[in-house]
Amino acid sequence: MKLALIGFGQAGGKIVDKFIEYDRATESGFVTGAIAVNSASVDLQGLEHVPEDNQVLIGQSRVKGHGVGADNELGAEIAEADVGEIQSTLDKIPVHEIDAFLVVAGMGGGTGSGGAPVLAKHLKRLYTAPVFGLGVLPGTDEGGIYTLNAARSFQTFVREVDNLLVFDNDSWRQTGESVGSGYDRINEEIVERFGMLFAAGEVSAGDAVGESVVDSSEIINTLSGGGVSTIGYATESVETPNAGLLSRFLGGNDGIDEMSATNRITSLVRKATLGRLTLPCDVSSAERALVVTGGPPSHLNRKGIERGRSWLEEETGSMEVRGGDFPDPAGEEVEATVLLSGISEVPRVKQLQQVAIEAQDTTAEIQRQSQDDLAELVDTGEELEALF
Ligand SMILES: Nc1nc2c(ncn2[C@@H]2O[C@H](COP(=O)(O)OP(=O)(O)OP(=O)(O)O)[C@@H](O)[C@H]2O)c(=O)[nH]1
Structure with a gap:
């Protein structure tokens, strides 16, 4: 993007x-x-x-x-x-x-x-x-x-x-x-x-696993519609085997077990969503979401993204959950980023607004009080009037 x-x-x-x-x-x-x-x-x-x-x-x-x-x-x-x-x-x-x-x-x-x-x-x-x-x-x-x-x-x-x-x-x-x-x-x-x-959003379609490329329009569509967004993120280090040699012995996906790759992605998506968000919120209040999984292509798969995506659909109760991958051939970690957009249940924002309302009331009271105090300070009961 x-x-x-x-x-x-x-x-x-x-x-x-x-x-x-x-x-x-x-x-x-x-x-x-x-x-x-x-x-x-x-x-x-x-x-x-x-x-x-x-x-x-x-x-x-x-x-x-x-x-x-x-x-x-x-x-x-x-x-x-x-x-x-x-x-x-x-x-x-x-x-x-x-x-x-x-x-x-x-x-x-x-x-x-x-x-x-x-x-x-x-x-x-x-x-x-x-x-x-x-x-x-x-x-x-x-x-x-x-x-x-x-x-x-x-x-x-x-x-x-x-x-x-x-x-x-x-x-x-x-x-x-x-x-x-x-x-x-x-x-x-x-x-x-x-x-x-x-x-x-900057990865070319040719680098993606299957057809699950994330492009900038998916990020924009998840964000547009307005409101407030938060992001969750989780990562796990993985070993990247010598692709040529190992795949010849083990056959298939550089020797990486498809099932464990799927399970890893699914649990990373959950960790990202349920762990510390950039702005903590009630996940079910999100209107739209986007899941992006990144890492060495041999550790990414379509099934993992799909499972993570449908889990997030259930968590948010939203039909608008997009998903895609972000392959990084030189990467040594599998990462999951979850964008939750249009969130409405955000305790921190409620708290901020409450403090601001109370502060406004207090400020008005302090201003009234200090005006009264100043009036009292300069009030000498007309004893100094003759000086002026
Ligand atoms: N995450 C992060 N927050 C910061 C950083 N520096 C300041 N903040 C936060 O940003 C708020 C605003 O601080 P500044 O960015 O310094 O303020 P400013 O917009 O330059 O405005 P003035 O200093 O009042 O002219 C602070 O209350 C901090 O919460 C930073 O490097 N990283």
Whole structure:
């Protein structure tokens, strides 16, 4: 699936940087072009793979390259004001070749959470290609302002994109990890999951097992229809026997037992679905799904994908479950990625919204209280009136 990636804010930029690295290392070719947008110049300087020419510093007249300090409204305003500048940078990448846009942002800060929905709206007005979002939810320990921003951004981002893929930092943090190394590890997890999905859409039909090739239209069809998506992933190392020699002795599929390959795929699909999702949810609330199995061709088979697919049909109660393979002749693992789209039972989002509603009530109460306190502070019972 050919993508134009746009990283908005610090988290967005870093994740896009990692996608480029992954795309090159795996020779997948799903990154057709990438840009990074930020209001803080120091964040752009930290990027290693997004070319300098493709980096846009917005809001210079208002924040002078220092960032918006988690002010989500200011983030949206400067994105609105400088959308022309972002567009000029986008014009440098061949957008006519892409299957979709992917706008990536952390939803707890100001620049990405405010700006990403503004840009998504602009792209949808201008282009016919679908516009997808990849939104990262903050950890619950990051504090009220981050939760409030994420609750706001979630509402607008999901409305402006054709589908919002979500990753929840809170479900993925580990105790005792520093913030920096924690994000590095989390970003690897993000890129591994979403990268495999996007890369799968780039395999040519000739490389697929049977007719079960995944192409970009299947990914797009699973995502289109709107709403929110989550991804599950599971992997298992396998031995790749010397194909020529062993197959002559054992006959057939490089000597790999068909039945155990089928069983492995089926259980990997279950593990991916029932294990840790990028955004935990009730699987039965998904409207559509896609199963992709990857690995050495000798370890993939049609029957395994079919079994995994029909199991997922039962789990989700959906008739719209697609499946396909992603052969990797040099691979040493069999992988399963499950995309659940149009999910509605998501406890974390409910919790986020609840906290935001309570925070709004508390903020209003605090504002009332501090106005009263200030009035009391300056009220001297007319004793100082004579001085003025
Ligand atoms: N997964 C992941 N999340 C990150 C990373 N950096 C920040 N975050 C998350 O993203 C949220 C937003 O942070 P930033 O991306 O730094 O914010 P910003 O969009 O640049 O906005 P401002 O800093 O307020 O101008 C944070 O609350 C974190 O939850 C990262 O490298 N990886």
